[in-house]
Amino acid sequence: MGQSSHWKNGVVSTYILWDIDGTLIRNTAKAGTLYLDSIEQVTGARPTVRVTSPHGMTEGQLLLAILAANDLPADLLPAVLLRLDELSKEQHEAGWVRERCPGVREAIAEVSANGWINALLTGNGVNRARYKLLAAGIDVDLFDWEHSFFGAHSPTRHHLTADAGATLAGSRAFIVGDTPKDGEAADSAGIPFIAVATGAYGADQLRPTSALVVIDDLISGLDDLLVAVNQSIGTASTLR
Ligand SMILES: [Mg+2]
16 A cells, blocks of 8 residues: 555544444443354354453454364364354344443544544454444444454454554554553554553553553543644654
8 A cells, every 4th residue: 555545635644543342332241242152153062161361352363262262173263253243243233232432422523623533453353343333323434444454363463453554654543442452462563552441451450551641531531642642643753
C-alpha cells in the first residue's frame, strides 16, 4: 500500500486502533461458551479443561490453547473457526445483545471530531467483530474497516500489530486496549499504547505497561486520552 493513502489534505493520518473485548464492550462470564460449542460441534466432545488466562489472546490462539489443553489436534483449528463464524451469525440473528463499555459512543465521536480515524485491532475475526459491535449498539460505519486488523488467524497479538505497523507505515497510530498483552503487542510493533481499565485488569495492573496513559474508563478518562494522543502527535514520528 502506498504511503500517500495515509495523507489527507497534507496532514498525516492518525489511526486510533480500538480493541473490542473489555475496551469497547464488556466482557461476560459466558464469553467462552461459543468457543466450547464450536469445538464440541467439530470434534464431538466438549472440552473439559479450561484455559485460565484468555484475556488478550487472539481467537485462534485461544482456540489452539483449548484444543491443546484437551488433547485435541491443532489441525482442527480452521474447521473450528469456520463453525465459530457460523454460530456467531446464528447468535446475531437470534437478537444477541452485548453491553457497551461506558463512554464508547462519545469517545468514538471525539476521535472523529479531532480529525483522527477510528479503526479496530482485535483478536476477533472480522464477522464476529461486526456482530459484537452491532450487539452493543455501536455504529459499525464509524470505523475504517480497510485499515482495521483482525486476529482470528493470528498465532499471537504480536503478529496482528506487526501487520498493522507495516500497513500503516507513514501514518500515526495508537492502540487502545484493556490488557497487558495489548501493550506488549503494541510495543513490539512500535505503536503507542493507551490502556483502559474496563476489562479484566485494573488500572494498577495496567500501569506497569508502556501505556502513555492509563484511564479508568472512557468517560472519566476521555480528556486524558485525547491529551495523550495530541501530545504524542506533537512529538512522535510516524510509523516506519
Ligand atoms: Mg481486550
